[in-house]
Amino acid sequence: MSSEIFFTLSSGEQIPVVVTNRRGAHNVTLRPKIEPSRELHISKPWLTSTSFVLKFAESKRKWIEQIFNKAPHKEKVVPETDLEFLGRCVKLIHNPDMRSNQYMNDEKTVLCIGGGADMFERRVRDFIKSELLSEIKKIIKTTPREYWPKHITLRDTTSRWGSCSSTGNMSFSWRLALAPYEVMRYVVMHELAHTKHMDHSPEFWATVSKLYGFGIEKAKRWLSKNGQGLHKYF
Numbered sequence: 001m002s003s004e005i006f007f008t009l010s011s012g013e014q015i016p017v018v019v020t021n022r023r024g025a026h027n028v029t030l031r032p033k034i035e036p037s038r039e040l041h042i043s044k045p046w047l048t049s050t051s052f053v054l055k056f057a058e059s060k061r062k063w064i065e066q067i068f069n070k071a072p073h074k075e076k077v078v079p080e081t082d083l084e085f086l087g088r089c090v091k092l093i094h095n096p097d098m099r100s101n102q103y104m105n106d107e108k109t110v111l112c113i114g115g116g117a118d119m120f121e122r123r124v125r126d127f128i129k130s131e132l133l134s135e136i137k138k139i140i141k142t143t144p145r146e147y148w149p150k151h152i153t154l155r156d157t158t159s160r161w162g163s164c165s166s167t168g169n170m171s172f173s174w175r176l177a178l179a180p181y182e183v184m185r186y187v188v189m190h191e192l193a194h195t196k197h198m199d200h201s202p203e204f205w206a207t208v209s210k211l212y213g214f215g216i217e218k219a220k221r222w223l224s225k226n227g228q229g230l231h232k233y234f
Contacts, residue, residue, distance in 0.1 A: 004054060006040050008065050015039060016066060019053060021046045028053050032064055033159050034071040034231055040064060043138030072232040077121045079113075083233070085128050086100055086135055093232035094120055101127045125234045127175075129154050132177035132184075139188050143211055158231070161223065162187045164194035175230040179223065216219040 003018040009082040017040045028048060031041040035112050044053045057064065077083065079094040090111050093104070098114030103122060133154055141150055150168040162172045170191050176184040197204035209216060 004050070006057065006064065009061070009069060010065055010069060011076060013038075013068065017042060017057070019044065019050050028056050030060060030064065032067040033158070034068070034228075035156065038068060038071070038073075070228050072229055074234075075232055077233050079120065079125050083124070083178075085177045086184075088129055092124060098102070111116045115141070121234065128177050129174045131172055132172075135177075135184075136172060136188055139185055139210075140192065143189075143192055147195050147211070149195065159226070162191040164198075166189045166198060168195060173230075178230045178233070182215060183222050186216060187223070 004019065004020060005014070006015040007019045008015065011153050015038055019042045023046065025043060025045045027045075029043045031043075033039050033041055035215050040057065042057060044050075077092065080090060081092045083090055083092055089107055090109055093110060093112050094117065095112050095114055096116060098112060101111065101113050104110040104112050107179045111124075111127070113120055113127070115123055133152065136152060142153075148171040149164070151170070153169070153171045154174040155171050156175065157171075157173045160173070162170065172187065172191070176187055186208075190208055192211055193204055193207040196207055205216075212219075
């Protein structure tokens with residue numbers, strides 16, 4: 001494995017390039033990654049030179065730069081941050097003497113995070129994930145039992161907001177908690193519809209519409225336009 005640097009022309013950002021050899025590979029594959037750090041990963045056949053794949057990456061410069069330009073740079077989550085999740089704008093405060101995390105008012109607009117300062121960001125993230133999982137389960141219970149999944153997991157994916165297996169297991173990106181509530185609810189209903197239709201046929205979309213109600217196209221447009229922004233934090 002070797003490392004190089006990809007300089008973006010639009011912003012001058014220096015993006016690490018990680019080149020790896022893959023046994024059995026026949027083609028060069030480019031994978032711009034924004035999680036957990038911004039890197040350009042390139043895999044190649046053993047006999048293909050690094051200089052060749054770097055020239056190949058240069059030929060795809062416009063596409064690569066578009067991806068990194070659209071992806072937001074990370075912002076730290078610190079005490080006094082106003083963070084929007086699950087449809088609320090929540091002010092985060094810190095009390096190292098508290099051992100648990102809890103809302104400080106009935107409106108759930110102030111959240112106090114306990115523990116050491118070095119764990120603040122992680123504890124915020126874990127709290128949000130727990131809240132999202134509970135909310136997803138509530139949403140699912142509003143639908144007929146025949147759509148309910150066998151198991152739900154949360155992941156941190158960059159290319160898919162949700163998935164449904166043929167065995168009835170579902171996974172969701174925990175970052176959906178940072179999206180508008182109705183957008184998150186749309187993804188849940190989308191995956192529930194896959195329990196009946198493992199495709200995107202007219203029948204599938206009719207099922208999504210039945211489960212979600214009015215406003216599907218608005219939710220889809222928001223996610224397509226703003227989904228990268230959900231990677232702004234953490």
